[in-house]
Amino acid sequence: MTHTFKGGVHPNYMKAPEVPISVVTPPAQVVIPMIQHIGAPCKPLVAKGDYVKMGQKIGENPAPVSAPVHASVSGTVVAVEPRPHPLGDMVMSVVIENDFQDTPCEDLAPLTAEELKEPEAILNRMREAGVVGMGGAMFPTAFKVRSGIGKVDKLVINGAECEPYLNGDHLTMLNFPEQLLKGIELVRIASNVDKAYYGIEINKQDAIDLLRSYHPEKYGIEIVPEAVKYPQGGEKMQIKAVTGREVKPGGLPSGVGCNVVSTRTCYATYQACYEGRPVIERIVTVGGSAVDGPHNALTRVGTPLGYLAEQCGGFVKEPKKIVLGGPMMGICATSFDAPTIKGTSGVLYFTGKEDRMVDNPQCIRCGKCITVCPMNLEPVFMYMYYSKGDYENLEKFHVNDCFECGSCSYNCPARMPLTHAFKTAKLMLQAKATKEKAEAAAKAAKEAQK
Numbered sequence: 311m312t313h314t315f316k317g318g319v320h321p322n323y324m325k326a327p328e329v330p331i332s333v334v335t336p337p338a339q340v341v342i343p344m345i346q347h348i349g350a351p352c353k354p355l356v357a358k359g360d361y362v363k364m365g366q367k368i369g370e371n372p373a374p375v376s377a378p379v380h381a382s383v384s385g386t387v388v389a390v391e392p393r394p395h396p397l398g399d400m401v402m403s404v405v406i407e408n409d410f411q412d413t414p415c416e417d418l419a420p421l422t423a424e425e426l427k428e429p430e431a432i433l434n435r436m437r438e439a440g441v442v443g444m445g446g447a448m449f450p451t452a453f454k455v456r457s458g459i460g461k462v463d464k465l466v467i468n469g470a471e472c473e474p475y476l477n478g479d480h481l482t483m484l485n486f487p488e489q490l491l492k493g494i495e496l497v498r499i500a501s502n503v504d505k506a507y508y509g510i511e512i513n514k515q516d517a518i519d520l521l522r523s524y525h526p527e528k529y530g531i532e533i534v535p536e537a538v539k540y541p542q543g544g545e546k547m548q549i550k551a552v553t554g555r556e557v558k559p560g561g562l563p564s565g566v567g568c569n570v571v572s573t574r575t576c577y578a579t580y581q582a583c584y585e586g587r588p589v590i591e592r593i594v595t596v597g598g599s600a601v602d603g604p605h606n607a608l609t610r611v612g613t614p615l616g617y618l619a620e621q622c623g624g625f626v627k628e629p630k631k632i633v634l635g636g637p638m639m640g641i642c643a644t645s646f647d648a649p650t651i652k653g654t655s656g657v658l659y660f661t662g663k664e665d666r667m668v669d670n671p672q673c674i675r676c677g678k679c680i681t682v683c684p685m686n687l688e689p690v691f692m693y694m695y696y697s698k699g700d701y702e703n704l705e706k707f708h709v710n711d712c713f714e715c716g717s718c719s720y721n722c723p724a725r726m727p728l729t730h731a732f733k734t735a736k737l738m739l740q741a742k743a744t745k746e747k748a749e750a751a752a753k754a755a756k757e758a759q760k
């Protein structure tokens with residue numbers, strides 16, 4: 311029996327897990343941004359001229375919601391300055407001239423057998439190794455797991471990898487099955503729960519069979535096969551499919567006793583605890599119509615996007631758009647100089663022929679956007695209120711519950727720019743709330759002075 315959720319779509323998956331993992335030669339210079347997580351940005355711990363080892367901590371912030379960053383190569387720091395960030399803007403970064411020696415930093419020793427059973431030791435190691443949500447959310451994992459202790463009774467591991475193109479999770483399952491199960495066990499121990507439920511879409515039946523042959527029950531893990539449907543990997547969809555619990559509008563997974571952690575995050579936890587290895591590389595799927603691909607490229611954090619394309623055979627057509635992540639929820643990068651970061655699961659170089667934009671699209675009231683929304687929203691009405699700038703109704707129609715999965719836009723025959731509109735609407739509402747808060751504070755201060 312397979313598990314799933316209501317709504318969703320079936321895009322052309324374009325996946326290629328049969329393409330083996332290739333290792334990208336690290337570049338002559340890596341650029342390590344101080345922001346590779348949700349939360350407080352890191353402050354650089356090194357200066358121009360310093361020598362750093364591979365895996366050495368080079369940036370941190372003591373705030374609870376933050377995660378340190380590490381050198382992905384050994385070499386000399388040649389700059390500490392703002393550089394283009396893959397998610398936009400210029401961000402303080404440490405630039406390291408690679409000495410191609412990969413001299414390892416041994417600050418993080420593997421945990422002892424006793425420590426591997428202690429929640430606190432695992433949580434501290436997750437933090438020190440810079441483990442963040444590597445499914446793309448980049449939320450610091452130690453903080454996420456710690457805040458769920460006592461509230462969460464079901465740990466859900468996300469193995470859906472439902473975004474088109476991406477193969478990193480599937481290949482991690484196939485190439486490192488035992489390490490992955492041990493990583494999930496560590497997250498389970500740190501979460502203080504007896505069982506982890508590993509939801510995997512059945513288009514990865516080879517991985518399900520392989521993982522089952524390693525007796526996941528030994529590690530306190532149950533594998534839950536899921537129907538193939540986008541966005542099965544959305545947090546709320548995973549929870550519904552695996553546990554039957556429903557996160558209400560505006561609610562959080564912990565509100566229904568669940569926490570969701572991605573496959574690659576569990577593998578990073580294994581590396582951090584068993585090998586003493588911080589997050590300095592990951593499998594990045596490289597594809598799109600502008601390159602001769604796809605490639606499943608093991609890539610060091612800090613590899614410039616232009617260099618990555620070159621290493622994967624270069625461009626066969628002129629690229630017009632770089633998408634980080636998958637095509638449904640990915641974000642456009644604006645510079646080939648921007649580097650890969652911990653959350654970069656894929657880099658797609660498109661020629662532009664994939665663009666579905668049309669001039670002056672007109673809604674034909676077919677309702678197809680409503681039937682596929684996994685959050686039970688009504689995109690057609692939300693779009694109408696967005697067009698009118700009607701904030702009140704946008705909130706009434708729960709636009710803030712839209713997690714920008716793109717299913718409505720994908721299913722819309724009129725090609726209305728629905729997801730883009732909701733992204734903008736959420737920003738508008740946020741700006742309005744901030745303005746109102748500031749006005750109320752100013753008014754209160756004025757009253758107090760009277």
Ligand code: SF4
Pocket residue numbers: 682683684685687689711712713714715716717718719728729732
């Ligand atoms: S309204 Fe938001 S959550 Fe619903 S399908 Fe559209 S993008 Fe996805």
Ligand code: SF4
Pocket residue numbers: 672673674675676677678679680689690693721722723724725726728
């Ligand atoms: S799917 Fe597109 S055309 Fe149909 S109702 Fe929704 S917005 Fe309108």
